[in-house]
Structure formats: C-alpha cells, structure tokens
Amino acid sequence: MMTNEELKTRITELIPGATFEEGGEWLNIHVEAGSWPDLAKQLRDNPAYRFDYLFCLTCVDWKTHLTMVYHLTSTEFRHTIVVKSKLDSGKPEIGTVSNVWKTAEFHEREVYEMFGVNFLNHPDLRLLILPDGWEGKNPMRKDFEDPVNMIKL
Amino acid sequence: MTGHQHTAKKDFPGVIHETPGGGIVLSKLDDVINWARSNSLWPLTFATSCCGIEMMAVASAKYDFSRFGFEVARASPRQADVIIIAGTIVNKMGPVLKRLYDQMADPKYVIAMGACAISGGPFFYNTYSVVKGADHIIPVDVYVAGCPPRPEALLHALISLQEKIKAGMTREQIKAGNEK
Secondary structure (H helix, E strand, C coil): CCCHHHHHHHHHHHCCCCEEECCCCCEEEECCHHHHHHHHHHHHHCCCCCCCEEEEEEEEECCCCEEEEEEEECCCCCCEEEEEEEECCCCCEEECCCCCCCCHHHHHHHHHHHHCCEEECCCCCCCCCCCCCCCCCCCCCCCCCCCCCCCCC | CCCCCEEECCCCCCEEEEECCEEEEECCHHHHHHHHHHCCCCEECCECCHHHHHHHHHHCCCCCHHHHCCCCCECCHHHCCEEEEECCCECCCHHHHHHHHHHCCCCCEEEEEHHHHHHCHHHCCCCCCECCCHHHCCCCCEEECCCCCCHHHHHHHHHHHHHHHHCCCCHHHHHHCCCC
16 A cells, blocks of 8 residues: 555656645545546556546536546555546546446446536447436536526525 | 113224123214224335435334334335335436326325425425425325434324324315215
C-alpha cells in the first residue's frame, strides 16, 4: 500500500501535467479529459498501482462546468485515489473507460442520461433508468426544469 | 323476554340472548362480516423505501402486527386485503402500484404510510420523478404521518383501519352502500 504522498510522486512521473488536491482522506488528481482513457489503462495495469476496482463513477454540475469523478481502489494494495476531469457544460465529452473497468459501462449510461455527458467509444450509450422520451433532458443538471412533473420551491 | 339475560360483548357486534343450555346471537350479517374481515386483514408485501424497514419491524416479534390479525403477509396481490404503501412512489412505479391495486380482490383497503406516500414528503419540491402522494393513483383509507412513522404509529393505523371497517366507513363500503 502506498501513502498519498508516494502516490502523488509516482503519478507525477506518469502524468507530468497532473494537479493534485490534498487534505481529504484520498488523493485527488485532476487530469485532462483527452488523456483520461490512456491514463486509466496505465493506472489499472501498472504493477505499482493496480487500480483494478472502479467503485464510484459520477459527475458534478458546478453550473460553470461539469466535473467527472472516478473513485479507484486497488484490491491488491488497498490504496485509493480519486480522479477528476473538468468538462465543458455546453459540449461535455470524455472517453469511455468501460473497456478498462467493465462496471463503467452502466455507470456511464447513468451519467449520460442524468448529465448529458457524451462518452466517446462507449459500446452502448443509451438511457439506463429514465423511460423513453427523456433523451437529452438531463434531470440532474442544475438548470433542469420540468413544468409537468416538478413543483418549484 | 323476561327471565332471559341479554349480554352485549364489547368486541363482537350483536346481542347474546342467554337461554337454558346455550344462547341465541342476534346481529346483522353485515356487522358480522365486517367484524370477521377487520380481524383478518392480510397485507401485501409491498415496500418501496425506508418505511418498508419500519413495516418489517412492525411485522417482526417486537411489535408483531399478527396480534391484530395482520400476520399473513402475502407476496401476491390476489391474496392480499390491504396494501400498505411504505415508501416513495416514483413516476415509474405509478403504473405498477395501480396494477397491484387492480389485481387485489375486493374488499381491499389502502394505508399510506409516511410522508412520501401521503404527499411526496421530502421530495415534494424540485423533483422530476416523484408522485406527490399515492392518492393520485389509488384511493387511500388511512394516512400515517411520519418520516418514517414509528412502529406504534403504523400499529395505530392498522387498528384505525379495523375500526373503520367495523363502522362500515371505508371507501369501498360507502361505495357499495352498506355503511352502518
């Protein structure tokens, strides 16, 4: 198991441009959306990290932009990191990691329907829970309005 | 009728006329049927969120709703008499709830348990997915406030439903025109 400090040093070697957020339980790493799918493969396969378990994949709407959040852990070494990537609200796009962690396949479908993030190269990007007719409506966006079902406070 | 004793029992509808070696019960059939029905209400195992946990607690040994005749929870709506809506009803669940209710045999009763089933509760404002009260879908006989209600509150609701049935004052009974 690596400490957050060690993880930070090793990941800086891997991605020189990465920025970090510390102070929490887990090390937060900010990466460029474009470099994420390649980086994900390295994080999983590199024998030093072995991040073989994606235990949370979600998105945050900050009104100015969206942030994708990936929680990774290693079942072998028991260390955990959080990877974040900033996306443009107008055209949110990021490569899929469903080929790296299979679980991402349906998690990405959920983020797709709730936030409208387009996961490039996803094998089956369609609505997960929402019924037909909700395509493109993205109810978890802060600016979402639904005059039929919603009572505004 | 001099010489005969007339006994009225508190928990049974009707008067018992004591005769030598036995007695004659005088009552109304409707009252006896309501009395029987109210003491053998089988709930449907139906729960959609945290209220369901409280409902399970009421079913288990500590609170034990079988003391009042609710012991046989049924997993099929065709064998259930009462549906306890324990939890949030979302728009996608709406048609399922309606279908379950339609599949239940008459006479059937509905208890709305907790804030979500009453009005949408904490999900009343700014939500795209929650039905603002189960009575938008099916008629409700008894409402229980709480989030979730205490087990005692659900027991009280169950007993209230029994009293309502005995009085002939449930929606179904009024519709059929056989209220007391």
